[in-house]
Amino acid sequence: MKITLKHLFTKKVTIQYPDENFPLPETARNRLFMEMTKCIGCKNCAKICPVNCIDIETIKVSPEDPHKELHRNGKERKLWVPTFEIDFAKCCYCGLCTEVCPTDAIIHTKEFEYSEYNRENLVYKFHTLTPEQTEEKRRLLEELDAKKEKEKKQDENKPGNKETPGEKRE
Numbered sequence: 001m002k003i004t005l006k007h008l009f010t011k012k013v014t015i016q017y018p019d020e021n022f023p024l025p026e027t028a029r030n031r032l033f034m035e036m037t038k039c040i041g042c043k044n045c046a047k048i049c050p051v052n053c054i055d056i057e058t059i060k061v062s063p064e065d066p067h068k069e070l071h072r073n074g075k076e077r078k079l080w081v082p083t084f085e086i087d088f089a090k091c092c093y094c095g096l097c098t099e100v101c102p103t104d105a106i107i108h109t110k111e112f113e114y115s116e117y118n119r120e121n122l123v124y125k126f127h128t129l130t131p132e133q134t135e136e137k138r139r140l141l142e143e144l145d146a147k148k149e150k151e152k153k154q155d156e157n158k159p160g161n162k163e164t165p166g167e168k169r170e
């Protein structure tokens, strides 16, 4: 009875979640957010992730690409990032990816209420290129590689550049 009476007059600590929320500390690590315009495709985040939950694909920007893009620092984009996915069913919120990102493209937010019935819905796709745009970037790069290969062969076949049997070029 003494204990009950004591608690009748002490301040309540229980909060009525979800109507009320406990204030999160500034350094709270919850769901990640990606700002694709800042991402340079370096893959540092994917390499350091201890659970391999970041999937990134990059394509080199062809000099022939008509759609050049500038990063926020004014430098030209060198890599397209057609795939950038994070599987939040695996993420352990260690924060390593945010530490190694050179452009602060990947950050923690305060969002922690995002449970799903279907695990596949926890794979977030942050990339912004459409499949058609990705295909175009791939094609441009293939064309560039083919052109380079052709030029190399032509160069090798030029008189004076050809190796005669038994002769070794310096």
Ligand code: SF4
Pocket: 045, 048, 049, 050, 051, 052, 053, 054, 086, 090, 091, 092, 093, 094, 095, 096, 097, 098
């Ligand atoms: S917070 Fe940790 S586990 Fe989650 S994506 Fe980043 S590196 Fe991987």
Ligand code: SF4
Pocket: 038, 039, 040, 041, 042, 043, 044, 045, 046, 056, 100, 101, 102, 103, 104, 105, 106
């Ligand atoms: S570390 Fe940052 S810039 Fe590099 S791929 Fe990851 S999000 Fe993009």
